[in-house]
Amino acid sequence: MMKISLLQQMYKDVLAGIPLAKESHHYSSLLTLSVEQPAGGDESCHQRHLPPPAAGTGSHQDTDMVVPAADDLSKSFASMSSSFCPREVMLLQLTLIKMMVAKAESQQIESSTRLKYCEIFVLLLKEAKTDSKLVSLLGPHDRLLSHLASQSLAALVYFQLKEENALNVTWLSFTLNALLGFPGNTPVADCLWTLTAVIKETLRDAVLPKAGVLKKLLAPLDAVLEGFYNAILFHQFDSHHYTSPYSEATTNLISFIDLLEALLASRTELELPLRCQRVLFLKVSYILNLISSSIPYVIKKKFILLLKKCVLHKSREDARSGSVSLQALPLCEDVLALSNAVLQVVSLTWLNQIPLDEKSSYFGSSEPAPGDDPQGGSDQTVLRALSLVVLKALEFKIHNSTAEAEIKGGLETAAFGIENFSCLEHVLILEIAEPDWEHQALLQLEKKRL
Template structure:
C-alpha cells in the first residue's frame, strides 16, 4: 500500500481527513487483530514528521495518529497498554523532535494569520494529538516521553499562546493546559487522594507548575486576549452557546483561573520546606501582575461553574 498516494490528490481538507480516519481504522485493526504495526504507515509517519516544515502532509499524518489513539482508547476489550506501547514506542523520539520543531516555528509570520491556512491547520492537528496523548497516558504505568513532553516542555506552549497565532488555536491550547492541571493517574484516582502520589506524574506536574508560575510572574497573563468569540465558520456572527459576556470569553477566563490556581496549589504542596511555602510562594503571590490578581478574584466567582 502506497500511503502517500492516499493523500496526494486530497486537496479538499474534508476528504483528506476522511482518508486519515480510514487509514487510522486500518492500522488499528492490524494492531489489535494481528499484533503488528503497519510498517508502511510507520515509515510514512516517520518521514513526514522528520520532514517538517518542508513536508506538506503533516496534518494528514497527525490526524491518522490521533485517530489510532482514539480508536484504542474507545476499545474496552483490547489490551490498550500493549497496543499503545507498540504504536507509540517507535515514534517516541521523533514525536519529541517534532514537538520542538513545530512549537519553536516562526509563528509571527503571515502563514499563521488565518485559522484556515495550512500552517494553522498543522497546529490545530498537533494540539488534538497532544490531547490524545494526554488521555492515553493513564493506560501506561510508565508513560513514554511523548506522553510527558507537554508537561516537561510546557514553556513552548505558553510562548505560543502569546504569539500571533489565531485566537481559536490559543483557546484550544489554554483548554489543553486546563486538562493537564486536572490530570490524575489511575492510581491517584483510585486512592481518592487530593494530591498526586505517582512519582513520575508529580515530577511532570511540578515542571508544569513551575513554568506556569514563572510566566505569570513575567506578566504573561497581560498578553492573552480575552475578547475572542466563537463564530459561524469564521463569520462575525457569534455561534449559539458562545460563552462571551461583556466582551470577555468566559470559558478561557475560567480555564486560565484554574490553570494558575492549580499550578500554585501544586507548587505550595510540593515545596520542600515550610520556609519555602511561607517565603517563595508568598513572594509569587505578591509579584503577580495586576491582571493575574483579577484572575484570582474572578476565580472566586466562577469556581462553582468549573
C-alpha cells in the same frame, strides 16, 4: 458502470449487515483503489454526492447521523447519475472500507460476516497494497478524498494492531518521514490526524489490552514525536505563517494539539509513560510562549484548554488507581515541572498578554441568545481555564514544598503577577495557615465573576 453497480450493491449489503455471498477475492478486487487515475476529476464530478455512511463507522469528526432505510437508500442510488468519474468510485470505495472495519469490530454482526470482512482486509493489505495507495491520496489536492483516505488508513492500522498485533509498516514509514521532514511537502496534518485517530480508537476499546497496543504504536515514534514537538513549537516556529486561522500552518498546529491531547489521555494506560507522553509537561514553556504570541486566537484557546486538562490530569489518574501507583513519581515530577513554568510566567506579565475580549461563539448562530450580552465581552471559557491553571499550579507547588519561605515566595510571586489581572485579583491574598485555602480561593474567584 459495472463496477459502480457492484459497489452500490456491496454498500447496501454491508449497511444492512447482509452476509457477502461471493468469495473474498471478488470483493477485494472491487475495493482495490486505482490511484493512477486523476485525483481531482472534472468540475461536474466534484459536485456529485455519495450516499451517507453508516452510523458508528468510527469517524472522529462526523456527528451522529440517522441511517437511511433500505427503500430510501435504493432511491438515493437510483437518483444518482448513470455516469461516474473515477473520483466518485474511489470515494465510495473509501467509505466502504471504513464502514467494513467498524462492522468487523462490532459484536452485533455475526462472526461469519466479521470473518469475511477480515479476510477481505488481509487481501487489501497484502495483495492490493491498499495502505500504500491510501498514503498517496493524502494531501491538500482534494480535501474530501484525503479526509476519507485518512479515516480508512487509520481504520486499517487499528485493525492490524488489534487483530494481528502488528504495526503497519507502510503507515509507520510515512509517519516517520512526515515528522522527520517537517517542514516539508509531506501532508503532516493528515499524518497527525491518522495517529490521533488510532490512539483514540485504542482508548475506546473496552476489551483491548491497551498498554501493549499503545506501546507498540508509540514506542517507534517516541523520539521522533519529541523532535517534532521541538520543531513545530520552537525551532521552526514563525508567527508569520499563522496570520490566518485557515492557513496550512494553522491546520498543522491544531492537528498537533489534538494529538497532544490524545497522548495526555493515553499515558494513564502505561505504568511508565513514554517520553512523548511527558514532553508536554517537561517543555510546557514552548506552549506558554506561543499563548502570548501573535498566533490566531483559536490556537491560544486550544492550548489554554489543554493546559487545564494537564492540571486536572493528576486527580483522574489517582482516582483510577485508588492508591499510589508506579506512575505517581513521573506524574509528580511532570506536574511540578508544569507548575513551576506556569508560576514563572505568571510572575511576569504573561497573563496580561492574553486577549480575552474576542467575540463569543454561539451554537448554530453568530448572534447571542436573548438575554445574553450582545457585546460578547470576555471569553469566559478561557477566563475560567486560566484561573484554574494558575490556582492548580500554585496548589501543587505549595503541597510539594517543604519550607515555609518557599510557600510564601510562591504566593507572593503569583500575587505580583496577577495584581492587574481582574479575573484573579486578590484571589491569592490568603493566609497560608488556612486549612481550606483552595476552597476559599475558589470562593473568592467566584465572587469576582459575579
